[in-house]
Amino acid sequence: MSSSISLTVNGKSVTAAVEPPTLLVHFIREHLDLTGTHVGCDTSQCGACVVHVDGKSVKSCTMLAIQADGTEITTIEGVANGALHPMQAAFKEHHGLQCGFCTPGMVMAALDLVRRHPSPDEATVREGLDGNLCRCTGYHNIVAAVLAGAQAMRG
């Protein structure tokens, strides 16, 4: 028995019928074809699926699509229009990505971190990214990118 949900995704209104067990991440990837949000694990540990729900960072594999009814979702595809967002630009400038698979979740987590801590120090960034795994970068450049991105966002 499917349920109808209505929500806003990257600024666009979406109404869809979903099966109750559908996770938000699968709804985003398979119903909306927004494949930038990735699935890296099945235990909500890796953070590759982080999106913003009503402006806050959420692992979209921990939430059912029907729970997102009425919310406003931003995925990595909705972070910038045209040019890169300053946080995305900082990741590029500081080589904060290699294979790119964890990157969308990392950027979404970083944006929420900066929302909560506009001038984070290194320890805050490292602790704040604790829920996002990366196997390529050793985190050094990701931390540098988030610090630089935060500074750029302060203007």
Add this chain to the structure above:
Amino acid sequence: MPEGSGIGASVTRKEDQRFLTGRGKYTDDIDVAGQTHAVFVRSPHAHAKILGVDTTAALAMPGVVGILTGKELAADKLGGLICGWMIHSKDGSEMKAPAHPALALDEVRYVGDHVAIVIAETKAQARDAAEAVYVDYGILPSVVNVAAAAKPGAPAVHASIPDNTSYRWEIGDEAATKAAFAKAAHVIELDLINNRLIPNAMEPRAALGLYEPGTESFTLYTTSQNPHVARLVLSAFIGIAPEHKLRVVAPDVGGGFGSKIFIYAEETVCLWASKKVNRPVKWVADRSESFLADAHGRDHVTHVALATDENGIFLGLRVKTLAAMGAYLSTFASSVPTYLYGTLLAGQYATPAIYCEVDAIFTNTAPVDAYRGAGRPEATYVLERIVEVAARELKIDPAELRRRNFIRTFPYQTPVALEYDIGDYQASLDQALELADYKGFPARKAEAAKRGMLRGIGLSTYIEACGLAPSKLVGSLGAGVGLFESAQVRFNPTGNVQVFTGCHSHGQGHETTYAQIINSRLGVPIENVEVIHGDTAQVQFGLGTYGSRSGSVGGSAIYKAADKIIAKGKKIAAYRFGAKHEDVQFENGVFSVPNTNKQMTISEVAFAAYVPHDYPLDELEPGLDENAFYDPLNFTYPAGAHVCEVEIDPETGVAKVVNWVAVDDFGTLINPLIVHGQIHGGVAQGIGQAMIENCVYDEDSGQLLTGSFMDYGMPRADDMPDFKVGFTSTPCTHNPLG
């Protein structure tokens, strides 16, 4: 820092735009019309007979398209999974490589072994039906620990191999080593475990198999580091289809670290099954499946002994290693604890006599294969640990002991087969000690003690043999493939360039670094260069990316193809200039004749080649499109020194890496920004293994205890320090890139 965007410039990556905006295209992002979803039924037991498989109930469930088992696979006479490197035991006998069917036929040998594929309209339906497949198992005794498996009387993983031993290999001179130990002033001995690791690339493995009946051809989208070798094995050994009827595409791949080199059961079965059910079949691993069924790394038990004279000069090294193979020999498993391990035991030291024995042992675990360094980190660990212990026993400063034993004349023939072309180990050690303020350590230790903290410093030097080569040599050692790399440099009429490489990028940034090589050689701006890889239908045969080969071997192939472009361009320009081609020079993208005003840009030459109205068609073919295959003359030997400082809180036991210095000699750096990132990743892997990562099987049941990110110690941002990175440079003497 060189100007512009050629070799040596830290340009930001071209590929980042799509990754940062969520427009990467990984295998799971690809959907095709009519696609079905597959879930594998896997063994819950470490070792069991399959007494029967009943699929009746599962087949009747909603959405189920088909269920296939080892019986159907065997009936179609498909070959099993293979190991591509033949090792001979010291008695001359061939390694024992038991049959490895892609779906188990009558016995399962590790938890996660493949029993059946369930194909349904949705993944949820496939998962439900997989749970309804009833497998009748007769449980057999199992062994998961490599040391236990090597003992007489241990349960046999394969009944046909009662001692669980695939091969007993040796390298070096046993008699000379024995003589060196006999005259030694000191002998230092150590037992070591190099613990098993799980690769955990962030993108789980995936496969999408697609049979097209109209052309009787197959396409496989897969998370592979080497699509051509996958096609070769699937065609020539497994027998899915001839190579020209089989296309393998490895699109964006989210990290490999070795674990995606190999040809696995799942991609084989999805491809075969797509013809059986006449629908595309897609499988994407859950992370828990990645833990169970990706090839694991390391898992050695070693005894090492070092003989020195009274001054700490190394006289001899003796190593005995038991290497776990897991339940079956994975694609390159046999080469890892042998030619990629034993040959590196000289390290940076002029030890005159070395002897190493390796017994390759089957266990009831996931197969073990190449992982992040593949054999070479294992060798470095053995050697550097014994050197460190020796320094303590001999009361010589660890840096000084290393200094006394460094190789100083090159080329240097080691006692374990390799010939190092060049190196300067003193230079990287000196810089590392400087950056780490090694001299200031006692003061920092005293300061830490005042705070009640323990503080220690350790150092390690290493050498790697990268860019596996030459083909003739590796062939003589048992490799089943050549180890060249290919490149095609294709100018389009309007002067932009497409580079087709047989290497494959899964995080290394080839789209940028290869464009930098083209920029340096041909003067074409990097934004006008497109790098194409990972699709056997587009790219000439190549061997993929692993073992640090993309720069030295793949890059050299591009360099060679660019040279052919220049040679042809000179002939085209010479015709237009009315000059001899020997008199034409090429520099910064411009052909010219010195002391004249005759000039043509490479774009103009390309246009002339494709619009050959004023062109020597009787002597030259139209077009500007060159192919090269580069077979290296030797390995490359990157080396370096790392220093690590750790503080431990004795109250809590918490250990924190407070300083890490890496000084590496990679010769010429194509893109220092990217190289820094790769060092960071490698260091994080090392810290991860040393501090928190460990793959654990229950020794009684054979169950994988560290089977998820909940249980396995994956390094996170706050487990890692900042890294200090420095470089020295002794360019490689035998490839054009240095």
